[in-house]
Amino acid sequence: MISEKTITDFVYREADLLDTMQWQPWLDLFHPEGRYWMPLEWQQQDPVLQPSLMYEDLLLMKVRIERLAGERTFSQKPKSRCHHLLQAPQIVACDPATGIFKARTSFIYTETRGDTLERFSGWASHDLVQVGDGLKIKLKRIDLVNFDAPFGNIQLFM
Amino acid sequence: MVKYGNNPRAIGGLVRDAEVHRDVYVDPEIFDLEMEHLFPNSWIYVGHASQLAKAGDFITANIGRQPVVASRHTDGSIHLFYNRCPHKGVKIASEPCGNTGKFFRCPYHAWSFKTDGSLLAIPLKKGYEGTGFTDSPASDGLSRIRNVVVYRDFIFARLSETGVAFEDYFGESLSTIDNMVDRSPEGKLAVVATPIRYMHTCNWKMLVENQTDTCHPMVAHESSAGTAIKVWQREQGDSKETPMAVQLYGPFMSPYEFYEQSGIRIWPNGHGHTGVANSIHSNYSDIEGYLGQMVAAYGEKRAHEILGEVRHNTVYFPNIMVKGAVQILRNFIPIAVDRTLVESWVYRLVGAPDKLYERALMYNRFINAPTSIVGHDDLEMYERAQEGLKTNGNQWVNLRRLYESGEEPDVTAVINGTSERQMRNQFHAWAKFMTMDMVEPVEAAE
Numbered sequence: 001m002i003s004e005k006t007i008t009d010f011v012y013r014e015a016d017l018l019d020t021m022q023w024q025p026w027l028d029l030f031h032p033e034g035r036y037w038m039p040l041e042w043q044q045q046d047p048v049l050q051p052s053l054m055y056e057d058l059l060l061m062k063v064r065i066e067r068l069a070g071e072r073t074f075s076q077k078p079k080s081r082c083h084h085l086l087q088a089p090q091i092v093a094c095d096p097a098t099g100i101f102k103a104r105t106s107f108i109y110t111e112t113r114g115d116t117l118e119r120f121s122g123w124a125s126h127d128l129v130q131v132g133d134g135l136k137i138k139l140k141r142i143d144l145v146n147f148d149a150p151f152g153n154i155q156l157f158m
Numbered sequence: 159m160v161k162y163g164n165n166p167r168a169i170g171g172l173v174r175d176a177e178v179h180r181d182v183y184v185d186p187e188i189f190d191l192e193m194e195h196l197f198p199n200s201w202i203y204v205g206h207a208s209q210l211a212k213a214g215d216f217i218t219a220n221i222g223r224q225p226v227v228a229s230r231h232t233d234g235s236i237h238l239f240y241n242r243c244p245h246k247g248v249k250i251a252s253e254p255c256g257n258t259g260k261f262f263r264c265p266y267h268a269w270s271f272k273t274d275g276s277l278l279a280i281p282l283k284k285g286y287e288g289t290g291f292t293d294s295p296a297s298d299g300l301s302r303i304r305n306v307v308v309y310r311d312f313i314f315a316r317l318s319e320t321g322v323a324f325e326d327y328f329g330e331s332l333s334t335i336d337n338m339v340d341r342s343p344e345g346k347l348a349v350v351a352t353p354i355r356y357m358h359t360c361n362w363k364m365l366v367e368n369q370t371d372t373c374h375p376m377v378a379h380e381s382s383a384g385t386a387i388k389v390w391q392r393e394q395g396d397s398k399e400t401p402m403a404v405q406l407y408g409p410f411m412s413p414y415e416f417y418e419q420s421g422i423r424i425w426p427n428g429h430g431h432t433g434v435a436n437s438i439h440s441n442y443s444d445i446e447g448y449l450g451q452m453v454a455a456y457g458e459k460r461a462h463e464i465l466g467e468v469r470h471n472t473v474y475f476p477n478i479m480v481k482g483a484v485q486i487l488r489n490f491i492p493i494a495v496d497r498t499l500v501e502s503w504v505y506r507l508v509g510a511p512d513k514l515y516e517r518a519l520m521y522n523r524f525i526n527a528p529t530s531i532v533g534h535d536d537l538e539m540y541e542r543a544q545e546g547l548k549t550n551g552n553q554w555v556n557l558r559r560l561y562e563s564g565e566e567p568d569v570t571a572v573i574n575g576t577s578e579r580q581m582r583n584q585f586h587a588w589a590k591f592m593t594m595d596m597v598e599p600v601e602a603a604e
Contacts, residue, residue, distance in 0.1 A: 040351075041351070055520075063382075066388070073381035074381065150356055151355075151528040154528050
C-alpha cells in the first residue's frame with residue numbers, strides 16, 4: 001500500500017541517488033515513458049511548444065549520463081559533484097484508487113566543479129505512478145526561482 | 159597604461175594576414191575600444207518587429223554597453239533611443255519588453271515622453287520658464303538613435319551618426335535572413351517566447367569564430383553527439399524511425415570530408431556562412447503538410463528553391479549568427495572582456511505546422527542552453543582558451559588553415575568548408591570598424 005511516507009521516502013532517495021552519483025539506480029526510478037522537465041517560463045504549461053531548459057526522455061537522460069563518464073568529455077575534467085538540500089515534501093496527491101501520487105518539494109541545489117560552486121533554488125514536482133509494489137517517475141519537473149536568468153553550465157540533474 | 163587608445167597602428171598590428179594577437183581576446187583596453195568604436199560603427203541587431211506588434215509596445219536591449227529602448231509609435235513607426243531620462247539619467251524602461259501605453263513616464267519625477275521619444279510634459283513646467291531650458295539637451299526628450307533599419311522585421315541600428323550605409327554594410331549576406339523569412343508560407347516570422355540565455359566566461363569573439371569553425375564538431379562534440387549516436391544504435395531495437403532528437407545531434411559527428419565539400423561563403427565586411435552546398439540541417443524528416451503549404455504559397459519551383467537552401471551558420475558581423483533552416487538567431491552580447499551573454503531566439507514560421515516550431519525549440523535547448531551537453535563541450539573550450547591565452551610563450555592565435563597568400567579582403571567567394579578564411583574575414587572587418595573613426599584608420603571602408 002502506497003502511503004504518504006512512501007512518497008516522501010521516494011523523493012529523499014531520488015535526491016540521494018543523484019548526490020551519490022548512482023546513475024543507473026536513479027534511471028531505474030523512471031517509468032519507461034518518464035520525463036525530466038526544466039521549464040523556462042513561469043507556471044509553464046507546455047513542454048513542447050514553449051521553450052524549456054530541458055525536456056528529456058529516458059534515451060536523452062542515458063546519453064547525458066554516459067557522456068559524464070566519457071574519456072573525451074572534457075567538460076568533466078575535473079568532474080562535477082552535486083548536493084540537494086530538500087524541505088519536507090508536500091504531498092499534493094496520494095490516491096491509490098486512481099493511482100495518482102504527487103509531491104512538491106522546495107530545494108536548494110549546489111553544483112560544483114573544480115574551484116567553482118553554483119547554487120540554485122526552486123521546487124521539484126514529482127508525478128509518480130504505481131508499478132508493482134513501488135513507485136516510478138512519470139514526470140520530474142524542476143522550476144527554478146530564477147528560471148529567466150542566464151546561467152553558466154549546469155551539467156548534472158537537479 | 160594606454161596602449162591602443164586612438165592608436166590605429168597598434169590596433170592594426172594585432173591582426174596579421176593569418177594570425178591575431180591574443181590581446182584581442184584578453185586585453186580590457188581592447189574591449190573598451192570595441193565598445194567605443196567597433197560596436198557604434200557597426201550595424202547591431204536590436205530585436206524583431208513582431209515584439210513591437212501594437213502601439214506602445216517596447217523592448218530594451220544593449221548595443222555594445224549602451225542600453226537602448228525600441229518602441230512602436232502611434233503612427234506605426236519604430237523608434238530607438240538611449241534608455242535614460244534626459245533629466246537625471248534614470249532608465250525609463252526596466253523590463254525586457256512591455257507596453258507603455260501612450261507615453262513613457264519616468265518613475266522618478268514624472269517627466270513624460272511620446273513613444274517617438276519627444277518630450278511630452280514636465281510637472282510644474284513654469285519652473286523652467288526663463289531658465290534657458292529650451293536650449294538644454296533635456297528639452298529634446300529621449301536621445302534618439304537615427305540610424306535604424308527594419309529589414310524584413312529585423313531591427314538593426316548603428317549608433318554612430320556617420321558610417322557605412324545598411325545596404326552596403328550587409329550586401330548579399332541578407333539572403334540568409336530572406337531565406338529564413340521565406341520559409342514561412344505567409345512570409346512572416348514571429349517571436350512568441352523568451353530566448354534561452356546562457357552566460358559564457360569568455361570573450362565574445364570566440365563564440366562568433368566558433369560559428370564557422372567546421373573542424374571542431376567531430377572533436378569537441380564527440381562526447382555529446384558521439385554518445386547520442388552510440389546510445390541510439392544500442393537502444394533502437396526494431397524502431398525504424400530515427401527520433402527527432404537523434405536527427406538533430408547526429409550530423410555533428412559528420413567527418414571532415416562532409417564539411418570540406420559543403421563549403422563556406424564569405425562576404426565583405428566580415429559576414430559569411432557555412433553550409434553552401436548542403437549542411438548538417440539537410441536531412442531532417444519532412445514535416446507533414448508543410449511542403450504543400452509552401453507550394454500553395456510560392457509555387458512548385460520557388461518553394462523547392464527556398465527549402466533547398468539549407469545554410470548552416472551565417473555570421474552577421476560583429477555579433478549575431480542566424481540559422482535560417484531552424485529559425486534561430488544567436489546574439490553574442492559582450493559584457494566584459496571575459497564575459498559574454500548569449501541569447502538564443504527562436505522565430506515561429508507564421509502559418510507553418512507546429513512541428514517545425516517544436517523542432518526549432520528542441521534544437522535550441524539541445525545546443526544553446528546552459529543545460530545543453532553540446533553547449534558544455536563548447537564552453538569548456540572557450541574557458542580553457544580564455545585561460546590559456548594568458549600565457550606569454552606564444553602570443554598569437556593561428557588562423558592559417560587553407561590560407562593563400564594575397565587573399566583579397568572584402569570579397570564574395572565560395573571556398574573549401576574547412577577553411578579558416580571566414581575568421582580572417584572577420585578580423586579584417588574588426589580592424590576596419592575598430593579604427594574607421596580614429597585619426598588614421600587601418601583602411602577606409604568600402
